[in-house]
Amino acid sequence: MAAPAIAATGLVKWFGEGEAKTTALREVSLEAYFGEMLYIVGPSGSGKTTLLSVLSGILRPNSGSVSVEGADIWNMSSDHLADFRLHKIGFVFQDYHLFPRLTTAENVAIPLILKRQNWNGAVADAHKYLEIVGLKSRADLPPVKLSGGEQQRVAIARAMAGQPDILIMDEPTASLDGDTGHSIVGFVHKNILNEKRCILIVTHDSRIYEFATRILKMEDGRLTGIERGAETEEAKHE
Amino acid sequence: MKGILKLAYKLLVNDKAKFTALLVGITFAVFLMIAMTSLFAGVLKRGSATVINLGASMWVMDPAVQTIANTIGMPDYVLDAVRSIPGVRYAVPVYSGGALVKLRDGTYQYATVVGLDDTSLFGRPRLLEGRIEDIYGENAFIVVKDPEFPKLENPRIGTEFEVNDHRGVIVGIAQVTSSGLFGVPTLYTTYERALQYIPNPRFTISYVLVEPKNPADIANIKQQVQALGYLALTKDEFMARISDFYMYQTGMGMNLLIMTVMSFIIGLSISGQTFYTFVLENLEKFGALKAMGAKSRELIIMILFQASFTALTGYGLGIGLCSLTTALAKIRLPDYAALITFWNLQLALVMVVVITAVSSYFGVLKVLRIEPFDIFRG
Numbered sequence: 001m002a003a004p005a006i007a008a009t010g011l012v013k014w015f016g017e018g019e020a021k022t023t024a025l026r027e028v029s030l031e032a033y034f035g036e037m038l039y040i041v042g043p044s045g046s047g048k049t050t051l052l053s054v055l056s057g058i059l060r061p062n063s064g065s066v067s068v069e070g071a072d073i074w075n076m077s078s079d080h081l082a083d084f085r086l087h088k089i090g091f092v093f094q095d096y097h098l099f100p101r102l103t104t105a106e107n108v109a110i111p112l113i114l115k116r117q118n119w120n121g122a123v124a125d126a127h128k129y130l131e132i133v134g135l136k137s138r139a140d141l142p143p144v145k146l147s148g149g150e151q152q153r154v155a156i157a158r159a160m161a162g163q164p165d166i167l168i169m170d171e172p173t174a175s176l177d178g179d180t181g182h183s184i185v186g187f188v189h190k191n192i193l194n195e196k197r198c199i200l201i202v203t204h205d206s207r208i209y210e211f212a213t214r215i216l217k218m219e220d221g222r223l224t225g226i227e228r229g230a231e232t233e234e235a236k237h238e
Numbered sequence: 239m240k241g242i243l244k245l246a247y248k249l250l251v252n253d254k255a256k257f258t259a260l261l262v263g264i265t266f267a268v269f270l271m272i273a274m275t276s277l278f279a280g281v282l283k284r285g286s287a288t289v290i291n292l293g294a295s296m297w298v299m300d301p302a303v304q305t306i307a308n309t310i311g312m313p314d315y316v317l318d319a320v321r322s323i324p325g326v327r328y329a330v331p332v333y334s335g336g337a338l339v340k341l342r343d344g345t346y347q348y349a350t351v352v353g354l355d356d357t358s359l360f361g362r363p364r365l366l367e368g369r370i371e372d373i374y375g376e377n378a379f380i381v382v383k384d385p386e387f388p389k390l391e392n393p394r395i396g397t398e399f400e401v402n403d404h405r406g407v408i409v410g411i412a413q414v415t416s417s418g419l420f421g422v423p424t425l426y427t428t429y430e431r432a433l434q435y436i437p438n439p440r441f442t443i444s445y446v447l448v449e450p451k452n453p454a455d456i457a458n459i460k461q462q463v464q465a466l467g468y469l470a471l472t473k474d475e476f477m478a479r480i481s482d483f484y485m486y487q488t489g490m491g492m493n494l495l496i497m498t499v500m501s502f503i504i505g506l507s508i509s510g511q512t513f514y515t516f517v518l519e520n521l522e523k524f525g526a527l528k529a530m531g532a533k534s535r536e537l538i539i540m541i542l543f544q545a546s547f548t549a550l551t552g553y554g555l556g557i558g559l560c561s562l563t564t565a566l567a568k569i570r571l572p573d574y575a576a577l578i579t580f581w582n583l584q585l586a587l588v589m590v591v592v593i594t595a596v597s598s599y600f601g602v603l604k605v606l607r608i609e610p611f612d613i614f615r616g
Contacts, residue, residue, distance in 0.1 A: 050611075058529050058610035079533050086531025093613055097526035101252035102245075113241035114532050122241060162530070 003070065004031040005166055005198035006055055011064035013050055024050040025061065026221040034165070035195040037188075037211060040202050042218035048202040049170060051218065055200065056089050056168045057081050069165065086114055090159030094171040096151050098143040104154050105130060105139040111162035129157040132191065149180035153187070160192060167192060169201045178207055185211050239539070242532075246540035249520065250547065256519075259512045260548045261555065267505020267593065268556020268586050269563075271498055275582040276564065278494045280575030284419035285484050286477040288334060288352065291414040292361030294447035296459060297476045298329070301469040304483040306476075307420070309334050311441030316468060320446050323462040325455025330355035333432040334444040337425070339390060340400035347389050350424045351379075351401070353432025360447055363426060368395050368410025373428060380410035382424040384417040385572030401425070404435050421573050502589050509552070510597040513545060517601035521608055529610030537605050545598035549590045557583065 013025040024047045032038045032055075040048045053059035055066055057073045066073050068088060073081060090111070098107045105126040112122035130136045133153040135146075143151050152172065159167055169188070173181025185201070189211040193199055201212075209215060217225045251257050283290070288306045289297070298320055300310035320329040333353030338346045354361055354373075362370055363382060372378055379401070381393055393399070397408045406425075418424060427435070433442055448470065450456050456472060463470035471479060485491030517524075524537055560578065567574045 053611045056529075082528070082531050082533045084531075085529070089531075091526075091529055093526060093529075097522060097613060099249065099523055101249055106245075106248065110245070110527070111530055113245055114527070114530060114536070116239070117241065119241045119244045 002033060004067075005034045005036075005069060006030075006032040006200070007067040008051075008055060009065050009067075011051070011054055011061045011066070013047075013054060013059070013061045024221050025054065025064075028064070028221070028223055030216060030223060032166075032198050032200060034198050035193070036213040037193050037199045037201065039209065039212040039215040040200065040218055041204055041206075041209075041215055042224075043204065046218040047221040048218050050221075052168055052170060052200060052202050056091070056166070057085050086111065086162060088165050090162050090164035090167045092152070092155045092159045092167070092169040092172055094174050096143070096155040096175075098151060098154060098158075100142055100144050102142070103140050104135065104143055104146065107143060107154060108157045108161050110158060115162070126157070126161060129161045130154070132160065133157045133187070148176050149184060152176060152180075152184050156184070156188060156192065165197055167197060167199045169199065169203075171203055171205075172201060173203060173205045173208055181205060182207055242536055242540060243543050246543045247547065249523075249540075250516075250544045253516065256512060256516045257548070260509055260516070261552050263505060263508030263512055264549055264552025264590065264593065265555040265559060267501055267509065268553050268590060269559045270501030270504065271586045271589055272557060272560040272578060272582050273563070273576065274494050274498045274501060275585055276560065276576040276578045278491070279579050279582055280577035281419060281490065282481045282484060283416055283577055284575050286480045287414070287416040287418045288350075289473060289476050289480070290416045291363065292332065292352075292447060294332075294361060294473065295450060296448035296456065296470055296472055298446035298448060298463050298468055298470045299444075299476075301467075303469070304487070305480045306334065309444040311439050312443045312446070312468065313441045314443065316466060317443055317446050319466050320448060320459075320463065320470075323459050325451050325458050327449045327451045328358070328360075329446050329448045330358050330360045331429055331443045332361060332445050332447050333429050333436075333442065335432065335436045335438075336422075337402045337436050339406075339423075339425075340403075341391055342399075343391075348422050349390070349401075350418060350420075350422055351432050351436060352424065352426050353429040354426060355447075356428045356430050359428075363412035363414045366411045366413050370410065372409035373426070375407075375409055377405045377407050378409040378427065378431075379406050380412050380426040381408050382414050382426070383411050384414065384424070386417065386421060386423040390423045401435050402437070406435075417573075419575070498585075502593070505589070506593045506596060509548070509593050510600070513548070513597040514600050514604075516544075517541065517604055521604060522613060524605045525608040525610050525613040528608065529613055534606055538602050541598050541601045541605060545594045545601070549594040553587060553590045556586070 009029045011025045011028040014021055014023040016022055028051060040051060042048050054061045060074060073084060076084060105123050108126035108129050109122035112125055127136055127139055130139050133156055135150060135153055138146060138150060143154060172185060176184065185208040215226060216223050285305060300312060303310055317329060317331050320326060335351055337349055337351045339349045340346055359370065366383060373380055381390060393408045395408055399406050448459065450459055460470045527537065564576045564578065
């Protein structure tokens with residue numbers, strides 16, 4: 001099998017101290033591969049979002065390591081890690097976090113601007129990504145004028161504008177009705193996923209499971225099994 | 239970096255309500271700060287009006303003199319003694335005092351009378367009308383055309399009036415650099431005529447105006463004058479002495495300082511609070527930027543740029559507003575003393591920089607503390 005896009009080993013993460021201490025991740029290990037659309041599912045509070053944050057380099061684990069494309073991300077300096085996220089990872093947040101004071105195209109251009117592309121060039125390029133998600137005609141509108149599904153697509157276009165190898169999607173259907181959510185993830189599966197890209201999705205929406213390459217189940221900070229795909233991570237160690 | 243600054247700019251100015259509130263806060267604070275300090279600067283300049291207008295390099299006076307207005311007469315020998323000091327190119331007496339002018343309608347108007355040395359007329363004003371030699375004519379006076387001029391019923395050449403029950407006639411209309419502080423008209427005449435017209439105590443010389451041969455002689459002249467029991471000051475030193483008097487001994491300085499500090503506090507609270515709220519409202523967005531790969535220093539630059547842009551725009555608007563209101567006030571109130579100097583502008587700029595620094599400091603702290611993970615948690 002090819003080298004994994006993401007390899008996590010023995011991840012432990014807790015919050016708080018003493019009686020208030022809550023363990024969110026307990027010795028979690030997993031691998032995700034290019035060309036894969038990997039779902040992490042589980043009930044609320046099971047540690048899905050914490051795991052996604054640790055894997056994407058925005059939350060430091062208490063122990064364990066994460067290797068992305070062979071680079072140990074938690075050994076990087078904070079600036080280096082920020083650069084790494086900028087160039088390798090795209091985020092689609094649950095609440096989109098679009099900037100209401102910018103136009104749709106300007107929102108999509110943000111990763112390009114952070115990469116030091118000039119403003120006009122970045123906004124022009126953003127139109128290409130909006131075309132991919134079918135929203136070119138909405139480029140000059142502020143996000144608040146768009147529907148929830150359209151905003152989600154803008155968020156996807158923004159994540160894609162940075163041309164990331166890894167796309168992280170947190171509860172992509174949580175704010176959408178069933179049909180819209182299904183069509184959005186279907187769109188990602190059809191148009192965004194390719195053999196050079198790995199997509200990690202945290203969700204508990206079973207209506208979109210059909211697009212998953214693998215589905216890992218989490219409970220109480222542990223990977224407990226699979227819904228679909230190869231063996232569980234636990235099974236691998238057994 | 240330009241793109242990031244433009245992003246910061248758009249996030250700021252596209253939030254029109256907040257941006258307007260920020261600008262109003264800063265503009266209002268700058269307006270108040272400049273208005274207060276410019277009023278003070280104007281008052282101080284007017285307090286030294288005679289010193290500026292006569293233009294002498296050095297002034298000899300009684301050591302108890304604090305302002306140009308509270309003259310203490312010096313005996314005639316002081317003039318001779320000063321003239322004999324090595325390094326003095328020339329020294330002339332000047333008289334400065336007050337007189338009552340009886341107007342045509344029978345009312346009285348107080349006026350300042352400046353008596354110039356009869357021989358040299360040193361310190362004479364620039365004439366708009368008339369000839370300077372006419373000052374030697376019988377009962378001749380030159381009137382200064384300043385904001386107080388109408389109080390003498392807008393006299394013309396040839397206008398007659400009474401000065402302390404003596405006949406006076408206007409032979410010239412003059413212009414001076416600075417108007418006086420106390421809102422009274424100014425008349426120029428010769429030193430000898432001033433002594434005749436104005437009741438005097440035993441000693442009559444208000445000041446001796448001195449021109450040193452060169453700047454190196456100033457120290458020696460001061461020393462020699464001090465040995466006589468009097469005080470010699472350069473023009474700048476005398477103006478500083480007058481300013482110190484108004485600033486520290488009249489309460490004027492403290493009152494205006496309090497007003498200026500209050501303006502600063504108002505500006506700081508309005509702008510600081512609004513900017514902090516602006517940052518708080520955008521905190522999640524800053525967190526999202528951090529998650530996407532923006533470095534902390536880039537976010538700091540964005541916040542500093544937003545704060546500085548707002549501050550400088552408000553600063554410019556505040557200066558403009560203050561200049562406009564000062565100009566309008568001077569049309570309606572010729573005595574309005576406000577004078578906007580570079581010092582006023584610098585002080586306001588420093589205060590605006592402090593407001594910016596304090597406002598951005600708390601914003602930056604908040605943004606540095608936001609964890610991208612919080613964005614995921616929602």
